[in-house]
Amino acid sequence: MMLLAKVAAGLCGTLVLAGAYTFHEGVMRVDEDHGDGGHVHVWVPAAIVPFAIGVVPRHHLEHAAVQMGPWLPTLRVVAKELEKYPEAALVEVRDSRQHVRIGTHRGSLLIDVDAPGENVHVACPLVMVMDVASALEADAPGA
């Protein structure tokens, strides 16, 4: 009985540590609601994204790095600098039909688009943006 309790406690501890590590960088969220009834909801712990990049075939990463190449240093610096402004309203565009907001909240970059027939909400931890930009920069041809 005692042994079982110890195993259970060990498992719990491992789960706690794994959970805490997995979520310590926050969660990347993408929520899309389309007018035709379609929905896309993706929640991914930010900490696992760099690991996921590690298992993506190299040629796909190189392609992404080439496409984004000139903007990767900008992306990395923007994310790094935005970390200093965890609560900021950066851009807001509104007209009678659409509303677009870009800002930061609790260290995540938030992009919200509310338009007729389409609502998109993205929350992306800035740490993750930096990690991804750095990973893609490292995979860029000639890096």
Next chain:
Amino acid sequence: MTRSRSSIKKIALVSATLLLLSPLASLAALPSGQASTNSASSQAPSAGERWLHVRVTNPDSKDETVRVNVPLEMAEKVLPTINRDKLQHGKVKIDQIDSQGVDLRALVEAVRSSRDGEFVTVQNRDSDVRVAKQNGYLFVHVYDKSHSKKSQVEVKVPMKVVDALFSTGKDELDLVAGLHALSSQGDTELVTVKDHENTVRVWLDSKNISE
């Protein structure tokens, strides 16, 4: 002894559960569709933070607005990373600006070394143009009367910023130096454009939101 062990285990389990659930609690506090664009959710800026604000409004339609708030420090760091076309390492080549044969550098030097006063005043049927230097600021005022609905442009640039912009090589403008000089300025209105469709305001202050 057994009782105290049992209590310790319970405490450990409860703590573990709380730790495990704490990230979810923070998630719960982040409802979708709430990019922090309202003043209530914006954090008070730290001392010395300078923000450049741009606001475009349409007086006829209260629904149409564009608001951009950029921390100057961030702009200073980000600009040098953008190397596209005219912009390279935070500098813009002057020869690529359509200056129509005017030696901008000589013009700025002349303005800088002269006393406060009005340099250009043009008044005709179509427009009023006024360029002046006063109390360390360069003012440009254009009032276009040619259209049925008038338009007006007011630009107020600190001379320190103008100096910083031209502080680099002969044929380029140093935008990063200009931003750096701007960050040492107090709260100030930089550009106001009003026409029959839109009102554009560009200003500098220490608030991270635009009213």
